[in-house]
Amino acid sequence: MGRPETAVSEPVPRDRGRVIVEAVTPEVDAGRFPIKRVVGEVVEVEADVFTDGHEHVAAALWVRAPGDPRTREIPMDPRVNDRFGASFVPESEGRWAYTVVGWLDHYATWRDGTRRKVEAGQDVAVDLRIGARLVGDAAERAGGGDALALQDASSALAAGDVGPLTDDALGAIVARWADREPIARHSRTLEVVVDRAIARCSAWYEFFPRSTGPEPGRHGTFADAAGRLPDVAAMGFDVVYLPPIHPIGVTYRKGRNNVTEAGPDDVGSPWGIGAAEGGHTEIHPALGTLADFVAFREAAEGLGLEVALDLAIQCTPDHPWVREHPQWFRHRPDGTIQYAENPPKRYQDIYPIDFDTDDWEALWDELLAVVLTWVERGVRIFRVDNPHTKPFHFWEWLISAVKAIDPGVLFLAEAFTRPKVMHRLAKLGFTWSYTYFTWRQTASELREYFTELTTPPLVDAFRPSAWPNTPDILTEQLQHGGRAVFVQRLVLAATLSANYGIYGPAFELCENRAVRPGSEEYLDSEKYQLRRWDLDAPHSLRELITLVNQIRHAHPALRLDRSLRFHATDNDELLCYSKTSPDGDDVVLVVVNVDPHHRQSGWIQLDLDRLGVAPDHRFDVHDLLGGARYAWQGTSAFVELDPHVTPAHVFAIGRPSRSERDFEAFA
């Protein structure tokens, strides 16, 4: 029968392939963005791979290291329901590529069917001839010893020998030389940005170098600030983060407590960048010279601390760019430059950059140059101020360009803004993101939020950095909860999130005075004045902070986010969760009383499987904060926490050192 006369259009092109590869994970926004991992962290890849009919399929993960033209192939194992899985461990920083391929496994299909016929006592003479041809074809594609082995097997099959049917080694050789055409390939090449290890786990300490002067009222220098470093290192932090260190503008400079008129001695906000002495690549003379900064950085590194700089893309009216590149600012019809505003609020001390400028490409180049200048000076972590007020595409381009030169340069997004905006910045390349942790305070809020953060899609693209306070944010809870709430928030930040930080002296000393009721601004904020901190005050949290960071260092379970699991409690004021190290050997269980005022008790319902404990086994729990040890058994455990003593347990879960039989022997 011929085709009918009707002219047939074919909206879908013909494709001869019979294998389907789909639903590849991990994948962020259909591959639009890379996932995130660190060197040595496993990437578990899964995909649905299947064909029509009953033929066997095989699948492989293809992986390419940055700069390496070769593709590594890793066989994928069949799992349940047409899902295949394999993993790889990136051993270097940079953008790795991966995808999944699948093909018909003709030999496996033939071998399986023929074996079943043999088992059923059927005549397989013709089947063996088919197999001989399959193996012979593979021999033609093969080289060296494989070719010989395949030729031998083909001859044996042709001669009616069923031996090759049970020869797994032969099966592997045939697989190596199998005809895979037409191979099916996932429609997208996926990427993983592989960072150095600190991206996965870090504890940050923020402080103002200028507040480290040797006497009241004297502006601290880098040399003074270096004196603070041994203490910060001793507390177990990994990163010291400094507010901007550039010359501070004088025009419309803000005074203490953010008053509009600065007094003659007022030091101004470090975020008011740019003065006669220079802009984003210069150093505030009162802090010292570039050499002083380098010495500070080296001192930090000598103590195992990395220095993070602030990157705030904004200018005072005194910034050199205002003269040199006036086209980068918005001009009003009256000839003035548009200052920052959020009507009716006005910020006349700040000129925002106009990213809509026609000279945008030169602007982008210059901003990239700023970052690269500091990279050349040894800075490899940037805390980016308000990235959400600059174009997303700019950041995606900038971060990729910097990381193409040095993949070890890392960026923390300070985007306290709407969720979609926050998530987009993470997806496009920011290493870490500040989070809503700061305002998530009830057990249910924390449970819901951290569940979202530690499950796909966010877990693959968004690395939370939990901060209980910042120089901009003294929450109502910290203002009114007393010391207990500082302890509680520290434990939560440091154990819920592998990356966390504190605005240091203020947090250590439980500073809780707001500039006025209803405000989250600190009274006498260091943003606008020098502060002297009595770091040896008896109420300092230094010892607790040190202990918490020691626990983080000793327990790999706490050094990643992905394994977080919440356990049910029967008291809404108790939050219970566990984390497990990738090898399963280290398990930490945390219980926090989130009520800073009252003793709370209740039963927790343990997911023993997540804790790696058999239902009928006794197991030891050791409170790393308080030192107590308990032997627990079963899914229920009773806890009681007094916020005025310590509002949390951080338990290491011990495997039973003896079998249950031993216990019985002693009973």
Added chain:
Amino acid sequence: MGRPETAVSEPVPRDRGRVIVEAVTPEVDAGRFPIKRVVGEVVEVEADVFTDGHEHVAAALWVRAPGDPRTREIPMDPRVNDRFGASFVPESEGRWAYTVVGWLDHYATWRDGTRRKVEAGQDVAVDLRIGARLVGDAAERAGGGDALALQDASSALAAGDVGPLTDDALGAIVARWADREPIARHSRTLEVVVDRAIARCSAWYEFFPRSTGPEPGRHGTFADAAGRLPDVAAMGFDVVYLPPIHPIGVTYRKGRNNVTEAGPDDVGSPWGIGAAEGGHTEIHPALGTLADFVAFREAAEGLGLEVALDLAIQCTPDHPWVREHPQWFRHRPDGTIQYAENPPKRYQDIYPIDFDTDDWEALWDELLAVVLTWVERGVRIFRVDNPHTKPFHFWEWLISAVKAIDPGVLFLAEAFTRPKVMHRLAKLGFTWSYTYFTWRQTASELREYFTELTTPPLVDAFRPSAWPNTPDILTEQLQHGGRAVFVQRLVLAATLSANYGIYGPAFELCENRAVRPGSEEYLDSEKYQLRRWDLDAPHSLRELITLVNQIRHAHPALRLDRSLRFHATDNDELLCYSKTSPDGDDVVLVVVNVDPHHRQSGWIQLDLDRLGVAPDHRFDVHDLLGGARYAWQGTSAFVELDPHVTPAHVFAIGRPSRSERDFEAFA
């Protein structure tokens, strides 16, 4: 400051756009596949649209009808958290295209900020000049009356008039001529396959024309089968589906109850296609001529019934293609053609088509020609036998090619196979899919499965067709549950799923005899022999079937799947769910006792919001099966169902005819 010496590579290209469009829904597999709707069914589109900073954004849905080069633009409304939404209603069949665009709304940003300054009593002289320029620029782009209105407004603003700030009509004109460059567009153009209405809701009746002979042992003809149609129509079905009507092979023909050797009078399986008289485009002589078939189809259509044909791509050894196109079959080294097998099982009466043939393009053309031949003969619904044993790409191409000629041609996939395979066939173009309903029997199984089917992503791509039985499947449950289980399964199929079907006479008459214990095959299956059915037997379900189909016709709520919602019950044997019509006016609540043996009672916990009932309002429920009426109030209701009387309530929910006050007046 210049750029450093380092040569900078830019792995991510520069992009000046500032607006982001992402997370567009509905979208199947990142736009790889179209969604499904019917003519007149709303398509609700949502997307995240946002920008950096604080500027206003605007978003629009772009829609293109099939064959229409023009793009319609529908403004999208802002919803919560940067999400925008709009909808369109496709008015014709075919592949519609849609996508989402977004842009900076400079005028809205300016207007909002300036109004806030005015309200704060600030000087806005310069702002009004900025506005004058914005509106003036729009005037230059505008034509006709709009240009004049914009020029006037621009002049007024330039003269210091704040009036335009509150002029919404002016705002709409400016929006019409706004500068949208660079506009952001979702990276993918999405498609919706729009089918005729029957795709959304249909009741199918399957029967074997050859079993309608006027006397025992006489092969029925189309003329005989036409006599059955008034009864099928009277029961309220929409589609009569016939097993294959082609010449049946004689070589290796199977006998009664699928025995290997057929007797001389055995009629063979209709799925054994191909004989001396012809193949897939011919008609079995015992059924009549092509003219007889056309007369049958026309008789059906005269009764409001549509005829669905079976499309089974397989051949007997007697099929003309075996001679004419031997290259379409797999040849074994001994020269024989490979018959179907699932080792060690052998099906020597069937030659599967070898889709790996080098002559695959001619094969595809021929198979398309088969379908188009039947389309030309007036068939527009095909029930495709085992599509999962033919290549996915073939079906995607075939269905698209057929629908390019006639978008009203519909395909039902009989793929009782693994979930990923079943879902892929739906996504690539099958109108409907047989489902696991057949074996989902407990309340929790049904709840879980139909929740999956009626939520994204499946709800947009997979149209379930629920069948309690087929000629291949007499479930254990039907074998042993008695009449009650037939009633229960009918109600479930017809109310859980807008599309359902029965293998008619066997179901009507509660046929429950399997060929042997443990088998799902019918005893004396019509697949291999003629059967006479006593359709007037007293135990026939005809009246109940008629009633159920009447309820479906009267209640638009039951004629779609998307609104399905389960309500909690405190008895695991009771399944409770509701459906609501798109306008919200029709609400049906169903309660089924899934235990065919015992009376079950319990409390159902109603989601009143889904039922459209205020928490404090009394509402009427009218049992459409049993006729009883009740007045309910609140979220709890008690039900008791005896499977031997009737195992289900199908309630129409009535809005209260009087206000609560009226009730109080009577109290």
